[in-house]
Every structure is written in C-alpha cells, then in structure tokens.
Amino acid sequence: MLEGTTAEIRERKALRVNPAKTCQPIGAMYASLGIHKCMPHSHGSQGCCAYHRSHLTRHHKEPIVATTSSFTEGASVFGGLANLKTALENIFTIYEPDIVSVHTTCLSEVIGDDIPTIVKKSEEAGIIPEGKMVIHANTPSFVGSHVTGFSVQCAAFVNYLAESNGAKKNVINIFPGWVEPADMRELKRIAELLGVEYILAPDTSDVLDSALDGEYKMYPDGGTTVSQLKAMGDSLATLALGPMASALAAEKLTKKCKVDHSILELPIGISATDAFVNALRIAGDVTVPRELEKERGRLVDMVSDMSQYLHRKKVAIFGDPDHLTPMIKFLVEVGMQPAVVVTGTKGKKWAQNIREICSEANPEVEVVPFSDIHYLHQWIKANPVDLLMGNTYGKYVAKSENLPFVRFGFPILDRVGHRAFPLLGYAGGLRLIEKITDAFFDKRDREDPDHEIELVL
Amino acid sequence: MSDETAQNDFPMGDGPSAAETREKMLEVYPKKTQRKRGKQMLVNETPETPAAIGANSRTVPGIITQRGCSYAGCKGVVIGPIYDILHITHGPIGCGWYSWLSRRNMTKIRHPEETNYLQYSMSTDMQEDHIVFGGEKQLEQAIQEAYDEFKPKAISVYATCPVGLIGDDIHAVCRKMKEKLGINIFGFSCEGYKGVSQSAGHHIANNGVFKHMIGLDDTPVEAKYKLNVLGEYNIGGDAWEIDRILRLCGIHIIGTLSGGVSYDEICNCHNADLNVVMCHRSINYMAEMMEQKFGIPWFKVNFIGIEGTKKSLRKIAKYFGDKELIDRVEEVIAMEMVDVRPVIADVTTRTKGKKAALFVGGSRAHHYQDLFSDMGMKTIAAGYEFAHRDDYEGRDVLPSIKIDADSRNIEELDVKADPERFNLRKTQERKVALEESGFDFSDYEGMMRQMAKDTLVIDDISHHELEKLIELHKPDVIGSGIKDKYVIEKMGVPCKQLHSYDYGGPYAGFKGAINFFKEIDRMISSKVWKLTRAPWKDDSDSQSTAAKEPVAVS
C-alpha cells in the first residue's frame, strides 16, 4: 500500500501528489443541485461534466443530472457561443427546468467565453422561455478549489436573484456551506426547534437523498425555490456557515439588499453548534427550547463518559478548511491533540487560526494549507499519530500505517453513513464521538492479545 | 411457442415496437436535435446487413450524455492501468483527481520493492500564473520532483484541455527530461476537447504506447503458445480469470493491454505469436500496428459469457493448430463446465425470458449480451457510449467511414514493417494457411449482427431516451454506468454498472460468468423492489398480508 511513500520529506514546488482538494465546477454543480428545478450546466468539454457527475454520484449514490456544452476542438478555437445556445435550447425544451445554472470550466475560461453576453444573445433569440432564467458563475479550476466553486455559485444565486422589496420579514437566511443533505436537514430541524423562520440556500436535502418509490423525478421535491432565493433580500439577517463557502454570498447580500450577516463556523461539535444556536436565538429573538438543551447535554455526557479514551490522542486530519476549523475545535474540546492538519485549498489566515485553536492542546501542531495527502502521510511516518481523519482517500494511508480511520468531508465513496446521519449539530457530535471511539475500539478488539480483551469499555 | 419464436415475434417484449419506441423517444426534441439523434437510433431491421448508424459523431450540446473526454479515454482507460509507470496529469487539479482510482483496474505489484503508482494521483495543479505565462516550467519541475522522490522506471504525462489551449509543448519537455534523467518519459496530447468522446483518447493512447513502449525489450519469451490479450483492463479481476483459464490450457500471456500489466511486459509483448482483442474499440489500432510492424496477426475474442469463452478458446487453439492444445482446451472447457452447469440450471428458472438493455462503453454492450443469453434473457435494446460504426456494423464498413473534422486531427501513425523483427516467428505463413481454410483474422462482426431483428440500437443514449425506454418497456435489468445507475433504480429497475461492475466481479471467463449469473439473479429476485410501495398506498382498509398479527412467543 502506497509503497513509494517514505518519511523523507522533500520540498515540492510543482508536483501535487494525492491532492486534498478538487476543482471549482464540482462545487458549483453541487450548490446548483440544491436549487429546486435547477439544471446545472457545465460550459466546456463534456469530460469535466462527466467526471463531476460521476464523482457526486459515487458520493451520494443518487442521480446527479447536469448538462454540458460538449465542446469539440472547433468550439475550443472559436469559442462556445454556438454550443451554449444550442445547449440552452435543448435543455429548456427537453428537461424543462425553471432555471439553468451555468458554470465555466478551465477550458471555457481560457478561451474567455463571456457567459452573460451569450445568455443575452440567447434571450434575444427567444431560446429562453418566458419566466425561466439562466444564471452563471465563473469557476476556473486554476483558481481556488471545489470549496470556492461552491462559494462563487452561492454568490451567483444572490447576484442574480436576491431582491429587496423594502419591507423586512422576520426570516433568517442560512447559507449552510458545503455540507451533506443530511446536515442541511439537521440545520432545518434545529431552526424549527427554535421556532425561527428561515430560508436555507442551497438545500440539497430531498434532492440528493430522495426516496426510492418507483418513480423518478428529474427535479425532486427538495431544493431552495427561486422565489425563496429572491426573498432572501427581505430577510432580517443572514447566518453564513463556513467562511470559505458562505461568506462571499452573505457579503454580496449585505451589499445588494442590506441584510446584516454574521459569519460562523459550521456547527460541528459543541462550541461551534452553541455559536450557531446562539446566533439563531439572537437573530430570531427566540429562546432555546429545553429539547435542544437536553440534546446538547447528552452530547456533553457522552464526551465525559468517553474522555479517557480520547485524552491526548494524536490526530492527523485533512479536509476542507470550513470542515476542519470546527472539527479541530471539537477535537480540542474533547481532549484530543491535533498533530497535523492538511488542506488542499489555499489559506494562510486559516492556518494561523488553526494554530491558535490548537495553541494549548498542541503548540507544535503542523498546519499546512495548499498541501496534499502525500505530505500528510510522509509527516506521520516520521511523527506517529493515533487516529487519521479525512475523506475516503485517507483509507490508503490508514491501511499503510495501520491507523484507526474516521471518514468525514468530501468525498466519502465507500461508506453510507454520511447519506443518512448528520455530522452537524449536537446530534452530529454524538455521531462523531461514536465514530471516533468505534475506530479505536474496533482496532483494540481486533488486535489486542486475548488476555487484554475487555468486555466493557 | 419456443423461445426463439417468442424473441422473433416480440423482439421488444409486449410493449410498443422498436420503431414506435424510437418515435416516442425523439418526439420531445427540437428539430435539429431530432435529426441528429435520429441518426444514432436505429431499429435493427436487417441484422445480417446492418444499417448505417451515426456513431462517433458529436454529442449534442445540452443533451445529458453518458460520454466523457479524450483524457479519460487515454489516461483513464488505456495507459492509466499500467501500475509501474508514474503518471503525471499536466493541468489544473480536477482532471487528475477524478481519474484517481476511479476505474477498477486491479493490479498486483510483481516485486516487493516496486511501487504501485495507481494509488497515487500526481498532477501539476496548475494555477493562474501557469495559464498566463505557460506551464512548461512547472511540468519540467514536476517531472524532476517526481523522479527525485520516487525513482520510477518511466514517467507518462497527460495534457488536459487548458494545456492544449495555452500551447504548452509537453512532448518537448518530456524529451528534455528523458535525456536528462535517463529514464523513459513520454507525453500524451489527450486534451479533453479532442474527438467526440473517450474514443479519441484511446487512439492517442494506442499511438503513444506503440511509439514509446512496444518493442523496447527483445528478450525472448520461452513459451510454446504465447499471446497478448489486448483491450482487457482487469476490471474486477477479469484479466486474472482469463489468465487462469489460458494457463490451464498451457497458453502464456505476455502482456494484457492494459489491465494489471507492467511496463516491462508491454515493452516485451511484441514477442507474442498472436494478439487476441477483447475490446475492439479501444485497442484495434494497436492490434493493427503490431501486425504491420511485427507481423503478429490478431483476431477478436470475447471471454465474456460461457459461449463466448468457449468459442474464443477454441479459436485460439485452432490458430496454434496443435492437436495437443486443441484437446487440452476441450478438457479445460469440460472441467470448468462442471461448476457452471448447475448454476445456469438454477438461475435460468428465474431469469429465462427476462428482458435486458445495455448501454455502455465500446464493447461491453455487445459482450454482455452473451452472458444474458447464456441465462435465457433477451436484449431488447443496446448501444455503446463511444463506439464507431465498425463496432456496430462490423469491420467490413471501415472503408466507407468518412474521416470527419473531429477525427482528422488525431494522428494516424505511418507504420512500416520492422526490417529485422517483422514476421520473426513465421506467423505470417501460418496466417495465410489458416485464412485459406476459412479462418477469420482482423475480424469483428459488430454488435448489430448478433442482435435480434427489430430490437433497438441506440448510440450514446441520452438520459431522456433511457427514461422513455424504461417507461415503455420496463426492462428487468439494465447494464449501464454510474451516471445512469440511480436514475434507473429510482424507476424501480435494477441497474448493473458495467464499467465498475458495482465493485464486484470478475465477470469474465467461467468463474466470472458464475459470478455474473448469481449477481443478475440477485438483482432480479431482490425483494427491495417490492418494498418501494408502502402498504397503505393500496387504498384498502384491511391490513395488508405483510402486517399479520405477530406470533407471540410462549
């Protein structure tokens, strides 16, 4: 397993090995799938779109529909105007979406296709039916990562759609960040428990976790509706969860429609969920129900019960910045020791923040943005850890180093839990503690000598 | 009524006819799309003389297609599986990421000190300044770093769309670094916009493998019967099952291109006396070029399906012509059939007469019809994702295929007979003798000849057409790919992924066929499809039978 990886770390300036990120358009596609009756459209060669759809399908085990401009060499030389016009005509005739959400790829960006102009021309040519619309986001992948792709797509929703009619409504906008459908569902449950009226955008629950009932709907019941997206401009406030994925959209909305926003961490673990609940409480002017407090208490109880198994355990962790920050906070909260933290996305400030979070638990923590899983692997070869956390690709490292491994983040291609159970909120915290302790215990049960096997743990 | 007449009378089952189905599929399309798609959808009216299908033509923009890109066909399919080459994708991060372990090319390292590079995804992770100022320096540096860190025996570089556009000369960089580092380094200009599908990438890959690897190592191979299996990618371990069977027969495989294969095996595989071709689409170029240069004849085989496997084994034995081998092959078949027969007998009781549809790849939509027919099932509709006319209609149409603007830019190598190594094993004489006795070489009869009359043939089926097919015919099982799988299953029809085998397999050879029979039996018999409807939906006051009062334990 990963035989070529040694503990000897050489500086690499040009070679990415086993990346901890992917490209922007897949994020744009995922965000667009969270809009009701929206067709994500990839403007470029069909390969990118095929890859993004396949990858999302493997992660969600659900239909992922998206169209492509299917560039050929000619389009690559002369530009994609004709391709996009034809595509829009086909899409609106055949698939009848309410809205088409175009994102670019590296190719169309290098060519320099101007999407708004093409859309305008399509409009003039009568290709876009009455009441339907086309929006766009620029997502070249030589910039940013899948996370920033998600972020610019969310900002595009605001840019194109949000409007204020003057009268503010007692509604809170929530930008959920790049989280699972099950997490979006959890955010809504928490908001509903608190009795806050909200608009969640995007919302992939009931889209990418739809029921199997013998009927296929190209546009399932879920997703933020276009009218909700419009109405966001009249809301009282916005909570943007995950600075990298959601801040841009929230800031745009403040600028465009004067909706105040606060940027929060994703509610992973105790304190980050506390912050989210508290922000909702204040913004919605409500009290936190006893039910939710009990839920929180159950999480604290489990943390206390399991503390002896978590204390000072060294963790190697990789993933997306927005997931990592609260996750690392939680690890510190429960007494663990982040040892090495890697993300593929750029972020110097982010790294500084992580070091601060770890300053007490482990002042020596190795935090590397714009890095890769290969680096993390080399690092832990020289500095052994107790636990590995990250997406599915981590399993090769886990196997090669015989490490307990907890999957989280994107993508998870080889387990099903993320499809059904949240990682967010107090409920997600309970699940995390279960996953982490299970990973430790399973290894012990499998490997401990007979005379050390414990019935009770 | 016998099954054969049932198939002939109702080639599509009891739903609308193929022609009606086709009309219904096309109905919704705008005019131009209708015309274009219409050419890619045929009723198989005259299977013996198949009609011309508009295959290998551009995908209509905006249509939800199954197809991917040339990079996927080159790096992802043909070269990617060679485990001891270090692969570097030159481009932004995505292309390399998505092609990282996502095809199930299984492989085993040959020596403990080797590295299996398939577990690694390496790329230049191009950033904006590389796009603006060019990425050649970045590539050069990446190759150096890869060499310093891993010391591979060969490095292969793949260009993605933006690289072609900004004009990076990856081949110059590869040549320079090859000279500098003294290992084999070569590049593939497989930018995703080339051609109309993965298929262009196959061709580009074939050319590169032929130019940079084939023939590098003349070490003789000591084996009586030695061949290469071309177009076999060891998904789910298929190549290993084929190897197992051939070994039992006493036949040695030098190289399987390119599943589970090593760089050295490829460099040495021109020592074979025969090339047998599994996936005609992805590798026929290689078969042809090896024949032109070395005189190695090729013919088509199919180890998918019991009948296909038997036929292929017999054909190989006949080619070598030794009585000893011919007899051994019969013994092996007889031996293997002992395990196969009871499984067929069992599953056929449930699968006989059931309907399948297959939309995948460039050969599997054909090959898997054999497996379904082994279990008494009928294929009512089939089509490839990226094949050409010859894969549908047979190689005899090759002379009449016009080269269009999209294929023109893909290099056709000018291959000449190798002055020293051509025909070195007198294969040519044997070939001529066999041909005279009616043996077919360089043959592929295509999919349509094998399909029943008045079934549907659909090239690069679109999402909408697939939905219509299910709505009108509700096949009992569909073989397709990851992008369609859950669409199909939401409609209550089980879908077998025939790219990845749904992480099962092998399905080739005898043991593989047994796996497949059991798997299709499971899918068709699965209780889950009956659970899709909640009992109270059936509008009745009485408790459903499922909800009988539980029996108390006393």
Ligand code: SF4
């Ligand atoms: S070209 Fe760009 S958008 Fe397409 S897959 Fe590659 S990185 Fe992603």
Ligand code: SF4
């Ligand atoms: S950028 Fe080009 S090479 Fe890369 S996945 Fe997209 S179509 Fe394929």
